[in-house]
Amino acid sequence: MTSHRIGSLAAETLHFTFDGTRYHGRPGDTIASALLANGVRVVGRSFKYHRPRGIMGYGVEEPNALVDVTLNGITTPNLRATTEALVDGMIVRSVNASPTAADDRKGFLDRFAQFLPAGFYYKTFIWPDWHRFEPSIRAMAGLGRLDPRNQPPAQNPQIAAHCDVLVIGGGPAGLHAAQQAMGEGKSVMLVDDQPVIGGSLLSRSAEIDGKPGLEWAATVSADLQANGHRVLTDTTAYGIYDHNLVALWQRRAGQSDAQWRVRAKEIVLAAGAIERPLIFPDNDRPGVMLADAALSYLARHKVLVGRRIVLATNNDRAYPVADALRRAGAAVTIADLRPQASDGALASAKIEAVHGPKGVEAVTISGQRIAADSLLMAGGLTPSVHLYCQAGGKLTYDETIAAFVPRDDLPGIRVVGAAAGQYALTEILSLGGEPHPYAIAPAWPQRDAKGRQWVDFQNDVTVKDIALAERENFRSVEHLKRYTTLGMATDQGKTSNMNGLATMAALTGQTIPQTGTTTYRPPFVPVPFGVVAGRRRGEFFNPVRRLVLEREHRDAGAVFREYGGWLRPAWFGGANAAANIRREAIAARTTVGILDGSPLGKIEVIGADAGALVDYNSYNTLSNLKPSRIRYGFMLTESGVIYDDGVTSKISDEHYVVSCSSGHVAGVVARLEEWRQDRFDPARVFVHNSTPQWATLTASGPNSKALVAALGLGVDLDDAALPHMAFADGQFQAAPARVSRVSFTGDRSYEIAVPSAKAASLLAAMQEAGKPLDAVLMGSEALLLLRAEKGYVIAGKDTDGTTMPQDLGIIGPMQKRQNEYVGRRSLLTDNAQRPDRSHFVGLTVEGDTTLPVGAHGVETLNSKRRSIGFVTSSYDSPTLNRPIALGLIERGMERKGEVIDLVHLGQTFRARIAEPCAFDPEGARLNA
Structure with missing residues (x-):
């Protein structure tokens, strides 16, 4: 043993084991400090060569000391020994070593290092077949072992906070910035990843304001808290995201870790520097x-x-x-x-x-x-510029300190202290003095370096590996990173990146600035998935959404399934699904079906720019609607792909209601809100999701008009007054009621929206009024069947991640609209205009066998069979008394009438490509 503890043993002793040997430590120890105090030198093995590794750093920069930790019978893998607090009873094991780090049986791999240079796996295992080697390589890969029992409960809080000034780093520079902001009357939040505020003052002596450095730091911290400002220790700022949103990971002793999402008017980065x-x-x-x-x-x-x-x-x-x-x-x-x-x-x-x-x-x-x-x-020191670069900052090389420093402050972000290349307290505290008091002579690796010189310690990257990358023309720092795995270990190159790019600069004869840096991405440190997920785990990850009428539907014999995150009636009448779905579909075509459509989106867009916003969000122009009219349309992603479809109702020039599919309500609200803030004046348009406030019940079928008339809603149901794709406002039991003529079945249909509190009364009234009209309650499965007969598309079911409006034959808006909308430019790309795109078509089945959903259409070219598309929807139509199907088929619109083969799990089927609409193509039943 060489390292040792100075002074007598503390009154309280913490006991732990490492690789099966029992040791002791003190309160306040990390695993690393306790191992060092006990003289443990070998704490792990390197990833590729299994070379013995010892503790090299003190904090997040540590590349070697990764350990699996077991507490209370639960193991957590790949914790950094330098940042993990020691707890009594810990069982600590090294990773990538067996049976122990000191005596690893795979240590012999280092003898074969000359045969395992950078990139060897790309070259060696390509012949005769990668899959022959894959099982063995995968068995050797990875660090640490997962414990299936390690399933922490969903108790990590997600905390949102605002402040005037967020200071990241509790060293002298951060404390000085926080002190100044407090003096200016600003609200301050100071965060530091150490358990004690002080930064470099915790290890280097100094005097500030006539006090010892640590005493000054404690005084400033206490003043901040006494004046109502937040000071968070053991808290790491791990990412800066859009609009200067800062994500914080807070470790809380005795409690679940927390994630903070902080927005500040100003961010001060005082993250310090890491020694090279x-x-x-x-x-x-x-x-x-x-x-x-x-x-x-x-x-x-x-x-x-x-x-x-x-x-x-x-x-x-x-x-x-x-x-x-x-x-x-x-x-x-x-x-x-x-x-x-x-x-x-x-x-x-x-x-x-x-x-x-x-x-x-x-x-x-x-x-x-x-x-x-x-x-x-x-x-020398490398400034911690990670967060600055994540926010879009650019670096410049400072020869006087041999390091990259921030070039300029960013909007709302400034960098201070060692993170900005300021290493002297006089400079940090604005006291004047020599800018760079420590003289440094660059000591970069040389072209003619001898022996094995390690740059990335965890991933076993040497100077020779970088030289090999240079010889094979992987000279870009991004290529170098991926070819050698330099900077791709769990420390993300905190100690290796600077030396790595300096090595490449020496090899290529370039300067370090010419060689450049890699891209900095969050997170700054590995963050537990549970912290990021928060309470969105288990049933909280995707909570079951329930209809206000669930009890009434259950009393009526509904069988429930999940649709778009909602628990909805699939059919009524018991376990015989096929018979009941068929019964409901026939009734909806011949008499009237009653459907609960409450989850469909009802998103209000209000304000002077409401029309402009709904137009920008839609493939179709909506602002030229007349009040009380409705229009069907698509919403596209920025890549031009269909995101959702639905109808939009125009209340007035400054008020629209956007309806969308049940599962996309939150997504549509989010995109409307995003564009409201990014493209429009937020004071001129507002978005409100009123979906939960309204229950919607639909009457569909030939008797639907009579049923609605019997409800006494005070609405003129004459077709001239209320045509298809129009709405009118009335009343139901002294509450507002909106009647909309829209159809997803192809038959005359009425949607009646009332406040959710009136839903049960409306359903009872509709059932009572429907008795002489042979009305039936209808579930979602019958609705899906009826819409398939009409060839109505369901986004996400009859479309995939490439489907654009022209693939459905809807090209009018693309040809006519001249103004911008989401996805417009993507519709004009070469990919969007490809002649071999997959089109939405109908499939007329030859025979009486229903096609399996997912069956692939195939064709044979040059003796090779290939897929030309697949079946998206398939049903046995009770209305047509034959199977029907919809699909996405390559060049489908040009091939109508062509018979194709389809295959599924060894079976072959045949179908003729047809129009999607198999029932009432003229649309006469909408007004029947």
Whole structure:
């Protein structure tokens, strides 16, 4: 054992095991600090070569120390030992190692490293067949083990918050910014990922406002909270999203973790900087560590990482670290890579070798072998610009600090402190002084680097791997990343990306700015799925939505199924589905059927720009409707694909009601709201989802007019006064009632919308009025059958993720409309105009066998059979006494009358391509 705890054992001791061996720690320890205090050097194995790995960092930058943790019998995989608080009774196991990290039976793989360079799997396993190797490779892949019992309850709260100033980072720069904002009377929210506020002050001594640094930090934090401002510790800002929405992950002791969604007028990024490793042969040995990490373990946990320490540096920040380690009792040799060094340091030092198979035993520096048990690296600081770049910020390279820094502030976002390349307290606190007080000499990898020099420690990427990528022309940093997996480990390149791109720059003869950086994407750290999901798990993930008339339908013998997230009657009358669906469909064609259509969307768009908004949201022009009229239309995605269909009713020039399918109500509301805010003046148009406020019951069939007339709604039902695709307002039991003439069956139909509180009374009245008219209650299955007879499309069932309006034969708006609408430009692309697109058609079955939904139409070309489309809907029509089907068939509109083969699970069928409408193509029954 080389590392050890300074001072006496604490009164309280925490017991835990690592790889089966029992150890102890102190309250406040992380798993990493406790392992170091117990002299554990090998904590894991690298991903590809299974080389022994030790703890290298202190926080989120740690690439090596991933562990599986078992508490109370439940295992959580792939936790970072440096950020996970130690808990009494923890069972900790290394990942990617068997049986232990110290004695991994797959460690022999490192002997074959020369045969396993970057990209070897792309080349080696392509012949004779990848699938021959796949099972073995998959068995070896992955980190950690999933525990099927680890299914935490849906208790993670989702908290929305607003403030004037959100400060991310509780170090000197963040505290100073928060203090200033508070003084200006602004509401402040300060978040930091550590359990204690202070940042660099937690490990480096300083004096601010006449107080020791930590005392000053505690005072500012207390002042913020005393004045009503929020201070969140153990909270990581892991992503900045559209419109400067910041997502926070808060760890809460004794409670479920929380996710905060914060919108602030101003975001101050004070996220600090991460120390870089140095690149030299065998720099991945256990015991090789970042200098700042060693200082933090000493200052915060009283853990001295070694007794004989070599500290390699290219900058002045390492010298205070050496002083602190010496005061704690360590012998420290400073190897300064720069030509000039302070007294006692080795100048122009070159690290030539690190000795020790499972931990540092000696270091060769410029030909001199020095006994050592730890080697610390101080390669300079890399500003934490991740959140800034996620928000769209661009970087510029600062030669004076050998790092990328933010180029400019963004709207509503500014970067301060070490994240902006400001490393001196005088600069951070606006006290004047030298801008960059620490002198640094770049120490990037060289073209002629010898030996195995590690850049990405977790994924086993070396300088030679990057050189191979350069030789094979994967020189773009994005290509380099994917070819070598550089920066793709769980630490996302926090310690490797800068050295990796500097290596590529050296290999290509470019400057580092010319080489560029990779794209920064959220999350900044791995976030538990449960935190992101919040309470949307189990039955909360997709709550059953229930009709206000569910009890009445059950009393009437309804059999329920889920449609678009709603529990709705599928049919009435018992378990014999086919017979009951057929009975309801026949009655709806011959007498009258009563259907509960309450879940259909009723979304009100109100205001001076209401017409413009509904037009922009729709493929069809809607604003030129006359009041009290209704129009059918489509909504498209931005890629021109059909998203939903429905009808829109015009109340007035400033009031429309958009109806959509039951399952798309939330989505349509969201897109209307998005475009309201992004394209229109939000003060001139408003969106209100009134779907839950109204119950809608439909009467459909030849006797529907008589049934509605018997209700006494005070509406003139004469066809001249209320034609098809019109509505009128009346009353039902002194409550408003709207009667709309729309049909999804092809027969005369009336939709009656009343306040939900009147739904039961309306249903009872309709059933009573329907008795002499032979009315029946009708479920969704009969409705779906009737609409298929008419060839009416259901978006998402009769369309797929490529279907555009022209594939349904609806091209008028595309040809006539000149103004913009969602998806318009996509309808004009080469892909949209392809002649071989799949069209919506009917299929007349040859024989009396109903086609299976999903059966593929096929044709044979050059002795090879290929799919030309598939069946989307299929029924045995009681009205036509024959099977009917709808489908998406390649060039279907041009092939009407052609007989095609269809196959499904070894069976072959034949059908003739026809018009989608198989019943009453003239539409006479709408007014019958």
